[in-house]
Amino acid sequence: MAIPVVDPARYDQQLEAKAARIRRDFARFDVPELEVYPSPPSHYRQRCEFRVWHEGDDLFYAMFEVDPEDPKRKEVVRLDDYPVASRRINALMPALLDAIRDVPVLRRRLFQVEFLTTLSDEALITLIYHRPLDDAWEAAARELQATLGAMIIGRARKQRRVLERDHVWERLEVEGRELVYQQVENSFTQPNAEICRSMLAWARDVTRGSQAGDLVELYCGNGNFTVALAENFRRVLATEISRTSVASARENLAANGIDNATVGRMSAEEFAAALKGQKGGRRVAEWRLDDYDFTTVLVDPPRAGLDDASCRQLSDYSRIVYISCNPETLASNLERLTETHRVARLALFDQFPWTHHCECGVLLERRD
Numbered sequence: 334m335a336i337p338v339v340d341p342a343r344y345d346q347q348l349e350a351k352a353a354r355i356r357r358d359f360a361r362f363d364v365p366e367l368e369v370y371p372s373p374p375s376h377y378r379q380r381c382e383f384r385v386w387h388e389g390d391d392l393f394y395a396m397f398e399v400d401p402e403d404p405k406r407k408e409v410v411r412l413d414d415y416p417v418a419s420r421r422i423n424a425l426m427p428a429l430l431d432a433i434r435d436v437p438v439l440r441r442r443l444f445q446v447e448f449l450t451t452l453s454d455e456a457l458i459t460l461i462y463h464r465p466l467d468d469a470w471e472a473a474a475r476e477l478q479a480t481l482g483a484m485i486i487g488r489a490r491k492q493r494r495v496l497e498r499d500h501v502w503e504r505l506e507v508e509g510r511e512l513v514y515q516q517v518e519n520s521f522t523q524p525n526a527e528i529c530r531s532m533l534a535w536a537r538d539v540t541r542g543s544q545a546g547d548l549v550e551l552y553c554g555n556g557n558f559t560v561a562l563a564e565n566f567r568r569v570l571a572t573e574i575s576r577t578s579v580a581s582a583r584e585n586l587a588a589n590g591i592d593n594a595t596v597g598r599m600s601a602e603e604f605a606a607a608l609k610g611q612k613g614g615r616r617v618a619e620w621r622l623d624d625y626d627f628t629t630v631l632v633d634p635p636r637a638g639l640d641d642a643s644c645r646q647l648s649d650y651s652r653i654v655y656i657s658c659n660p661e662t663l664a665s666n667l668e669r670l671t672e673t674h675r676v677a678r679l680a681l682f683d684q685f686p687w688t689h690h691c692e693c694g695v696l697l698e699r700r701d
Contacts, residue, residue: 336396337687339416344374348683351691355681358660362667368680370531375416376423377525377686379503382447383412383426392434394426394446417687421450425483429458432480438473449518452526455501456483459518466492486518500581502588507533512560513588520577521554528684532694533561536631536654539678539696540565546628549650551601556582558631558656559596560589569594570625572604595620601634605646628652638662644669653697658684660691667695674699 352369383394386409393411400406414423425448433439445461458481460474466487471494478485478496487494500517507530516522523529536558540548543565553559553571555578563569563586571594573579582596597616599607606612608622630647632639633656639647644666647653653674657663667676674697684692 336398336410336412337417337685339375339687341374344371344686347687351683351689352681355660355679355691355693358664359667359676359679362664362671362676364676364679368535368678370528370535370680370682372525372528372683372686374686376418376420377527378418378422379451379526380447380449380522380524381415381418381422382445383415384445385443386411390434392430392440394430418448419450421454421456422448425456425458425481428481429477432477436473436477438469439477447518449501449516449522451501451503451516453504455503456481457486457499457501457518458483459486459488462487462489465489466494470494471496505530505533507561508537513585514555514557514560515581515584515588516555517577517581520575520581523557523684525684528682528692529557532656532682532692533558535680535682535694536656537561537565539654539694540629540652543629547625548629548631549625549627550631551604552633552635553582553596554578554633556585556594556596558633559594560585560591562631563591563594566629567593568625570620570622570627571596572599572601574598574600601632601643605643608646629654632656636662639666641669648673651699653695655695655697657693657695658690660693663693663695670697 348371352367356367386393386395395409395411397407398410414426442462442464443460444463447459449457466489470487474485474487475496484497486499500515503514503516505512540562544567546567548562548566548569550559550571553573559569559571559582573582576598579596579598586594597620603612607617627650629652630650631654636659638659647670676695677698678696680694682692
């Protein structure tokens with residue numbers, strides 16, 4: 334991987350380069366004017382992970398820079414700070430190393446550290462070891478937790494010691510309303526909280542006025558969009574394959590007082606079969622699919638995008654909201670989706686400044 338070089342003075346320039354690329358690559362779909370949502374130019378990532386490098390008495394964080402001419406060659410890059418990460422993470426980085434450097438039970442065979450923070454500076458640190466963790470480790474880790482003012486989790490092979498809790502609570506203000514999200518350690522969450530707020534506001538805007546119909550959501554994760562969009566629809570049915578994410582999504586619906594949304598654990602492929610009446614069972618019966626009037630579908634798929642069968646399924650809906658972390662697979666999917674739908678809105682969310690990665694949002698409406 335390439336380690337981002339942060340230069341706030343050049344932020345607008347790098348963002349415009351991304352916007353120009355998206356305009357060029359999607360022009361063939363007769364798209365409207367691109368909506369561009371900038372990120373903070375630095376300190377925007379709320380979660381990061383680092384290797385821990387031991388050299389004699391020295392101890393430091395490291396990442397690996399891949400040689401572009403020989404991908405098998407990796408150079409160890411020392412990190413004393415990380416401008417990409419939140420200010421809370423940058424404050425914790427040296428404080429953690431200083432606290433464990435002379436404590437063998439915490440330092441020995443520690444090889445990775447993961448940080449998870451929130452906009453309100455709540456912090457969870459996971460220490461990952463190449464050795465078993467015992468009661469002596471836990472006693473020292475509890476002292477470390479008090480010293481840092483951050484929650485600690487220890488991981489080793491077949492071990493996970495949670496000292497306080499395994500999640501943080503992120504609070505995002507979106508269109509004047511505070512949305513609350515449980516974010517669990519070692520589970521996917523949106524890394525750039527400010528861009529996440531922009532994405533949620535955009536999705537709410539493009540689906541406003543939909544209370545007469547229902548939303549079906551695929552790949553719902555921890556209910557990130559489910560929570561934000563529920564009040565725009567009569568009812569919401571969301572699916573996700575990850576057991577941990579489904580549990581968080583249900584927790585988040587309850588925490589936000591949402592009673593018109595249901596989250597079920599099922600793959601997108603299985604759910605497609607259920608909608609066609611090709612899959613039954615207790616879960617499908619409990620959903621009472623015939624009671625829904627799905628007017629809108631929201632998908633937020635992995636980087637690989639959607640297969641052709643999934644695209645055919647989406648074409649059945651009047652309106653499609655497609656959130657993509659890979660413009661290349663998005664463009665490929667649009668080749669199929671624009672046979673039946675037109676692109677009504679297109680947005681660029683700069684989730685990962687200083688990298689080539691782009692996050693896009695597309696609203697597609699069925700052609701007359």
